[in-house]
Every structure is written in C-alpha cells, then in structure tokens.
Amino acid sequence: MHKRARQAVTMAMAGTTLVAGAATAAHASVIPQAPSSTPLTRTAPAASPAASPAASPGTTRPIPTDLAGLGAAFNAALRTAYAEMKKAASMPSGVSTATSFWDAETASGKPMRYRTVASPYWPLGTKVRITYKGKSAIGVVEDFGPAEWAVAQHDIPAIVDLSEKMMADLTGVASNTVHVRFQVLKWGKGGVYRHSGTGYHLAMGRR
Numbered sequence: 001m002h003k004r005a006r007q008a009v010t011m012a013m014a015g016t017t018l019v020a021g022a023a024t025a026a027h028a029s030v031i032p033q034a035p036s037s038t039p040l041t042r043t044a045p046a047a048s049p050a051a052s053p054a055a056s057p058g059t060t061r062p063i064p065t066d067l068a069g070l071g072a073a074f075n076a077a078l079r080t081a082y083a084e085m086k087k088a089a090s091m092p093s094g095v096s097t098a099t100s101f102w103d104a105e106t107a108s109g110k111p112m113r114y115r116t117v118a119s120p121y122w123p124l125g126t127k128v129r130i131t132y133k134g135k136s137a138i139g140v141v142e143d144f145g146p147a148e149w150a151v152a153q154h155d156i157p158a159i160v161d162l163s164e165k166m167m168a169d170l171t172g173v174a175s176n177t178v179h180v181r182f183q184v185l186k187w188g189k190g191g192v193y194r195h196s197g198t199g200y201h202l203a204m205g206r207r
Helices: 003-029 067-090 148-152 164-171
Strands: 093-101 116-118 127-132 135-143 160-163 178-186
Touching: 093 164, 127 160, 127 164, 135 160, 135 164, 160 164, 164 178
Parallel strands: 093 160, 116 135
Antiparallel strands: 093 178, 116 160, 127 135, 127 178
C-alpha cells in the first residue's frame, strides 16, 4: 500500500479508538455510585446562651414520687411541734416580782454567776426565762430564797431572786426590785426549799 494511504488508515484507527475511549469515560461518569457504608451525621449548632430562655413559662418541675414518705415526715414534724407546744403551755408562767442578790456560795454548791437565780419553790436545776420590758435572760435555779417575809411584802409575790449581774443586764441597776415575766422552761431534779407559802400557786402556774 502506498505510504500516505497507510498513514491515513493509521490516523483513522487512532481516531476511532479515541472516540470509543471518550464514550466509555462519559458513560462511566453517569453511573450512580454506591452509597458509603459510613453513616452521615449532622452536628447541631451550639445554642447561644442569650438565645435559649432560662425556663419556659409553661414548664413544670417534676413532682416527687414518694408522696407517702413526705406525708409521713410532715405529720411526724407536726406531732413533735404540737407536743412541744403542749408541754410549754403546761409549764408555769406569769408575772412576778423579782429581787436581786449576790452570795459567795449557793445551795447547789456551784459558784455564783450571771445565770444564777434563786426560788423558794422551784427545784434546783430548774431553767427559767426572765423577761423585763422586752429583754430576756435565761437563769438556772442554783440557790434558795427569798425568805417568806421577803416574798410576801410585795404587791406581787417575789418568787424569784436574780443575780445582781442579770438584774443589771435587764434593768441597768444591780440591786433592784421590779416586775418581770417568768416562764419555766425545764424542771430541775434538785432539792426544793419550800412546798407551800406565799406565791406558791403563782410559782406552780396555778390560779
């Protein structure tokens, strides 16, 4: 075959090969790819603190499920409070004349101190609250007195004798005689000076 004819045939065959290759590539580009085995995940954007409200008006808080236990605890607290109120109401209280004293020794054997009070009717160790014009102090019966004549000479029986330090704290004067309100808080277990006399019923809360 002539040289130029052979070149033409060769060029024609190369062109055919190129066209076929292009067609194959184009066909392959439109074939759908198989889905990936790795699942796609979306990351939600972080909410801005200003954009998210603190609480919705309609949001309700979870209700405790142990309502029976809460009810039992509440009832127990009520019973305890009622018992304490009943006990306090049964303790002697009222208005008395209070005098003051200071001795080196007390009937209890304890040294004289601020909280020492004396009474002819309350047992040693009795705890009592004394109130004068809205100011209060708590004393402990650690001595006996006043004497019968001293109790009886006042318009209201003087059933309690305060330490001079307590009297000065309550009234501003160490040696004083004033009307006070008393309330027995707890009975002592010590001895009693007298079981009768002027002001005994007042001291015991009896009328």
